[in-house]
Amino acid sequence: MLPKKKIGISAIPAVLLSMISIQSGASLAKQLFPVLGISGVATLRIGMSAIVLFGFFRPDFRNLKQKELLLGLGYGACLGAMNLIFYFAIQRIPLGLGVTLEFLGPLVLALMGSRKAIDLIWALLAGLGIFLITPRGDSSADMWGIVLAILAGAFWAGYIVIGGKISKVMKSGDAVTLGMLFASLFVIPIGVLSGDLYILNGNLLLLGLAVALLTSAIPFSLDMGALRQLPSKTFSILMSLHPAFAALSGLIFLNEQLNLIQGIAIGCVIAASIGATLTVKK
Structure with missing residues (x-):
């Protein structure tokens, strides 16, 4: 019998720090939307992350294999699209709701191919969360924001x-540097064509650097290291x-207060994600 895979003691704290970093950075990014626009903030985030990562890791890409190049291209495309679309989503809806809806992507991924009856419960629980979030009356969410957040989750x-x-x-x-460089190729042209970057100054560049470090360079590097140490099930539970x-970051930094129904909806999606991770057959 093969020995059980040991979990590095630093892996779990790394994932937790990654989540705190991402959500704190997202709150800062949302505060920059009125000044730089969504495309401008996304461009600064991705472009400056690529520069920081390349300068820090100094990778040698001269001998890249075709498989590595294709994986890097796919990784970068997902990073670029996820970041840009998510920013458009949280412009319309609170940060906590946006991330909850975006998280349906990893949840559906966990449930794909499942044949267990209990996993239907997790799917229904997640569906209940979405129903509770769906705009009704004077809800703080709108349908376009919901659709964009779900697309970012994909x-x-x-x-x-x-x-x-x-x-x-x-x-x-x-790997992270290669992915971020490819993501820059997707996002930077959009930012330039939008005209949002024409008002850049020193202060905005520093804020953009902070967003890049908090939401991309630091957390993606932590995630990549954790993925090498943690079983996928453990990683998914933590990501839940x-x-x-x-929601906590939105409350602290953006004063986005969720009502009871929205809080229950977030709880439903978190519970569904943890439950699915624990029961889905790998």
């Missing part, structure tokens, strides 16, 4: 799948806490 699922694969064939730092961290 790219989040792709990030998890491809990230797990590329982490097995490349060094963590090299993202909506809770987002």
